[in-house]
Amino acid sequence: MAYRRTESVVARLNETRDRIVAAALTLVARHGYGGAGIPAIAAEAGLSTGALYRYFPSKADLFDEVFRVASQREIDVCAEAARSPGSARERLVRVVDVFARRALKGGRLAYALLAEPVDPLIEAERLRYRVPYRDIFAGIIADGIRAGEIPEQDAVLTASAIVGALNEALIGPLAPQAGKTDQEKLIAGLARFCTHALGPTPKK
């Protein structure tokens, strides 16, 4: 026998796999999806195209993971903000603030994740990764309704609408050719929009 999958071998394989994902992220962040073809990603990771296919059966699978990795960071931070103490409105404002602030700082990668026109195959992944955001908002809203801070309503519908509102309002400023925008004003405006959208606090 020869060449067993020892621990060190597995570690190296995982490391290569991670390198591929990182390479894809690098290229997307640098040149957008146009610059992130399979051969380019493989080269960036220091591999041949063929070798890449030992790690991911298809481009869609690779980008599924790329989106997951890139989104998870953001989702985690937002989820963390959602868990912060305070009223539902306060928590919602914190999530909106964190989300928008990070997106605006995220540069081209944020644009790619949120808005850049992509291959339909990959677009499907993008849509999928909006669900966690919706769920974060829906959770806060449900809490607020339960606590009587927010009027009765379909929490998931409101949450979807908020996700859409944030995305759309950020697409313009994130576009590579966008002019300077007043970031603080934008964030404040979004926070206002979202809290108002929940409806007025019920008067007990």
Add this chain to the structure above:
Amino acid sequence: MAYRRTESVVARLNETRDRIVAAALTLVARHGYGGAGIPAIAAEAGLSTGALYRYFPSKADLFDEVFRVASQREIDVCAEAARSPGSARERLVRVVDVFARRALKGGRLAYALLAEPVDPLIEAERLRYRVPYRDIFAGIIADGIRAGEIPEQDAVLTASAIVGALNEALIGPLAPQAGKTDQEKLIAGLARFCTHALGPTPKK
């Protein structure tokens, strides 16, 4: 000399051009973008692929017009609703109602226009055709601010957010594999969301 572009010739050319656009719309509505390749569109229009290229220099140009035609109908109806009498909030609710109702009735074509993953080339058109909607809402909001019905705010930002909210909330229900949704509840929820989002009426 022979074969001048007389009036009747021009009419026929225009008619053929329109037929191509109509054929594209038909196919998109029937099978989505997947079924709307150039040869299929040409065949549907009763032409050869080569002839189609006498009317449109490229697929992107054709789809630019397809989007324009399909969107214009909707935009016109919304603009009409925006011109209706009443307070800014009433007008806004009317536009939201019309937009959402027509989208939900629009079937596959509406899904294609709003949400279906598409070629990046075409996706760019889709983004472009959101601007008129934003402008309609921005106009209503500006009117409302001027009239003191709506608090001072960045009308364009709020309008963008509303467009995003409507789109996102409709994507789910419009998806071909979506289950039944209570259309009236959805529309009412969206109207509520949008009017609340404007902020409370200033107390003079």
Add this chain to the structure above:
DNA sequence: TAAAGAAGTGAACTCTGTTTCACTTCTTGC
């Protein structure tokens, strides 16, 4: 160190869809 099998290579292939073009058919004006 030699055998065994995994990892890696990269040019070639496939697939999918757009675009072209040499040729034919049709319309118009004389």
Add this chain to the structure above:
DNA sequence: GCAAGAAGTGAAACAGAGTTCACTTCTTTA
């Protein structure tokens, strides 16, 4: 009717991706 040029044909060329595969290189174990 006939010349002139436009409209129309459709198979074939092209283009740009993702993917494959026969082959080479490397790692591990006995």
